[in-house]
Amino acid sequence: MKEFVEGSHAVAQIIKACQPGVISAYPITPQTHIVEDLAQLVANGELKAQFVNVESEHSAASVVLGASATGVRVYTATSSQGLFYMQEVVFNIAGMRLPVVMTCANRAISAPINIWNDQQDSVSLRDAGWIQIYAEDNQEAVDFHLIGYRLAEDRRVMLPVMVCMDGFILTHGMETVDLPEQDKVNKFLPNYNPLYKLDPAEPISMGLLADPDYYMETRFAIQETMKASLGYLSEISSEFNTVFGRDYKDLLVQEYQTKDADKVIVAMGSVCGTIKEVVDEQRAKGKKVGLLRIITYRPFPYTRVYEALKDVPRVAVLDKAVSLGAYAPLAVEMKAAFYGKNKGPKVISSFVGGLGGRDITLESIHEVFRRLTAKEVNSDFIDLKPELLKEEYGK
């Protein structure tokens, strides 16, 4: 059913439809509206779940970890500092192969404190063993949660899924969203039925000490499952299309006007909407430009990226995060995808923009295309204000 709703509200509605048994979260901007809505739904008796109020994100993550280990479907959401406070539990959840689904309402990282959007929070946790999917709009944010549960709880996968949606831009943005009907959700997402669970009648321990004789295999297994999950994502998304009448290709990447393009921008999340507008504008003028949107960042779809861009001469990678002192995170993956290959772009330039909520405007995207020349640049910041950089230390 189509509704004109706020992104957070739409996410709360789909989580309600997925019927988790336990929800635990701690409020943090810009994630708050999602869990506020869910708390209300539980209080109203519309969602039969236990909503556990906690004193911190570390506890919220621990609650969903423990609850998931008992074999119940769980949900949590956070942002920024909250995600970082969860960090050790985030790794634990993946290590214990618990199919937790979390929304990360992407927000910048302190200091200085900043509540606005960039993708530094989730990108920084790329090595945690979570599948990370980035939504461009609120329809995707809704659908990705449903697909996320299905993928996470697949017995071939059993890994947590982080659905990343840009804070404010999506969480607080109003859009028309086709909210999946309950009967179709039930058809697509069967009840969670784990192979192992904590049960007093048949006691087991999970996540216990694994000495050097055992630990490495746990990591190797996640690595292999991650690689295999690229295929499962395609499979599950095509089933999703059948049930809900959508048109997702494979949920790994989206190719937008890349086929004959001379210049392509690579990016993740809501900024891709802006880039598409610029691409349309330039195409109308006969300029061969395009966009490759990375949807799944972990596992990273190297093969799909290679196939999509192997004949494109110039590529600009636009990161909304930085790896201070090194190449930008998405740029690293793009360069790795072509290293040692026969074909590939002659230039892969890396740009950083939109940090701490600075708007990436149509003009910003035009600027990226302009700076994408024969001379490769690395971590080139766009929309900088040079007048703010004149202060000297101690003066």
Added chain:
Amino acid sequence: MFGPLTVKPSESKGDKTGSWRTQVRPHYLHKDCIACRMCLMICPEGCVHGKEKNAFWADYNFCKGCGVCADICPKKDIAMVAEEPKGEDK
């Protein structure tokens, strides 16, 4: 793919740590042993067993090869020998 995920409740003895041993292991010569039990008492792993003379032995499933049993033996009846490439009964 999955690695080790769960364990059933049991004793810590189930976690065999002999693989941590490198290079050397104690070899009980069973020649001059007087059953003083010094090797058994000093073993930090508690993995030396035996009661009678010339019948003491170290459980290689847990022995770390530290050599204190060989060092303390008043009869020099325990020799530290090179670790066999394979073959501890894990």
